[in-house]
Amino acid sequence: MVLNNEQPSRLSQSERLARMRLARSSNIGPITFRKLLERFGTARDAIAQLPDIIAKTKGFRKIVLANREDTVAEIELAQKCDAKPIIWGDPEYPALLARIEDAPPYFYAIGRIALLTRPAIGLVGARNASANGCGFARKLSHGLCAAGYVVVSGMARGIDGAAHEAALQTAPNGEGGTIAVLGGGVDVIYPREHRELYGKLCEQGCIISEMPPGLNPQARHFPRRNRIISGLSYGTVVIEAGRNSGSLITARFAAEQGRDVFAVPGSPTDPRAAGPNSLIRDGAILCDSADVILDSLRDAVQNTHLFEDFHQFNTEARSPNINTDPSHYDDIAQSIVRDAENSGSKESSQSLEIVSPSEETPPIMRTEDQSDKVLDLLSTTPLLIDDLIRASKLPANSISGLLTELELAGRVERHPGNRVSRIAK
Structure with a gap:
């Protein structure tokens, strides 16, 4: 049951880096990325045409190309945690995911x-x-x-x-x-x-x-x-x-x-x-x-x-058919707007805060938090108390006390067979 999404050849290293830079550029979201590859064939050619694109799409959100050094630094950071970039055009890129309109340029x-x-x-x-x-x-x-x-x-x-x-x-x-x-x-x-x-x-x-x-x-x-x-x-x-x-x-x-x-x-x-x-x-x-x-x-x-219409745009050798007519860039401008709408934010990728994972110790759960946790685990369908103990990962004596409090408060109901359920509000 392996999906057949093999591509004829791998992307060159220069094209891989170019696609990552293009994807990380401000105001170039997944839809715009895909539109640029459809238009120019490769990310390298798209990057070469960015000055012209910016000039022709003035009035829309500003495009700032991601820095090469920053992109390389991101790759090196990923290597430290054994993460591999899967880029649009790689044989490993899932064919079904590539089918959606706003598929990620890489992950x-x-x-x-x-x-x-x-x-x-x-x-x-x-x-x-x-x-x-x-x-x-x-x-x-x-x-x-x-x-x-x-x-x-x-x-x-x-x-x-x-x-x-x-x-x-x-x-x-x-x-x-x-x-x-x-x-x-x-x-x-x-x-x-x-x-x-x-x-x-x-x-x-x-x-x-x-x-x-x-x-x-x-x-x-x-x-x-x-x-x-x-x-x-x-x-x-x-x-x-x-x-x-x-x-x-x-x-x-x-x-x-x-x-x-x-x-x-x-x-x-x-x-x-x-x-x-x-x-x-x-x-x-x-x-x-x-x-x-x-x-x-x-x-x-x-x-x-x-x-249907599944493409990986892995034709690096093709010559782009570039039209200098300003109307030629209307669809790219529209894709920039759609990417902005899909992102749900007006902030560019440059404003993302990069931090190292902290080593915080989870706080000790308070009694009221434990009660909320027990209530969340319960539904109106009776549940074995033993199953509740396992699911909550709380001591049996704690569960017993919490259930007594919740029963007195009219929040839970006990049933035959050592079962308990949540009372619907």
């Missing part, structure tokens, strides 16, 4: 890079997921990996972490596996409690990010991260997500990219079920088992329309 990868060429499914959901939700995520991830598929997620708390962990346990050496797409630099562990998971992903899975190494994640980075999760995947599954959850952004990207959207239904009294239930009302595929996903994937893998 960094650590771990089993071969996973990037295998059929994948995105699996996302709430950070404050219930134990039942995390359990179902593990079940789906196990079934998908056992069938040879790669599970793609974002290494966040809750559903993401559960999906990655199950995939690593299921397919350490097989065709299946897992890819984590980060919102910060590929070497930045976020959240901090996933340090151990991060280490396992580096060894047995694959970690990727389009951000420069050392960049701490910021809120505006995650929507960009989400379009990569869906772009790598034939379909995206949403498990537990509030109405304003970022997981719904991933689902929207998947639909816009022509991929399947799956949603796991939940109780209407649980706010975390609002997102999946609304997706199902809007036409998403109701998912109650891995078999539902696998049946759809068998059809999707054979859909050649996903790869």
Whole structure:
């Protein structure tokens, strides 16, 4: 089940560096990058034409070419953490990801890079997921990996972490596996409690990010991260997500990219079920088992329309057909505006704050925080207290006391068989 996205030859080192410089230039986003390669054939030729482009597109956002020395320094920083740049045109660049309009010009990868060429499914959901939700995520991830598929997620708390962990346990050496797409630099562990998971992903899975190494994640980075999760995947599954959850952004990207959207239904009294239930009302595929996903994937893998008009623009030898008519640059100017809109920020790449990963020690959790954690793990479906203890990673005596307090406060309800559930508000 390896996707055939091999290219005739590798890019030359000079072209690789030119593409990285072009991608890191201010106000040249993924759409503009792609438009420039379509127009000029190579990044080197596009860079040579930048002065003319800037002159012809005056009135739009200023373009500043990334410094060669800064780009080399970024590459050297990536090498220190064993990260490899995967550039548009490389044989390892995922064909399905390259198909989306705003595919990243390049990204960094650590771990089993071969996973990037295998059929994948995105699996996302709430950070404050219930134990039942995390359990179902593990079940789906196990079934998908056992069938040879790669599970793609974002290494966040809750559903993401559960999906990655199950995939690593299921397919350490097989065709299946897992890819984590980060919102910060590929070497930045976020959240901090996933340090151990991060280490396992580096060894047995694959970690990727389009951000420069050392960049701490910021809120505006995650929507960009989400379009990569869906772009790598034939379909995206949403498990537990509030109405304003970022997981719904991933689902929207998947639909816009022509991929399947799956949603796991939940109780209407649980706010975390609002997102999946609304997706199902809007036409998403109701998912109650891995078999539902696998049946759809068998059809999707054979859909050649996903790869129509797929180009890597690896024709370095071709001569650019350059037109000096100012109207010739209208589409490039429009792509600059669209990139700015997609980025959600008016700041240029030069304003990003590069920092070294800190070695902070996680703060000790207060009692009220522990109560919130227990409530987040519970849903209106009864859960074994033993499972709650395992999911919370809190001592059994702490759980007992917290449940007593929450029961007195009218927040939880006990059930026969040593089970407990959250009381719907």
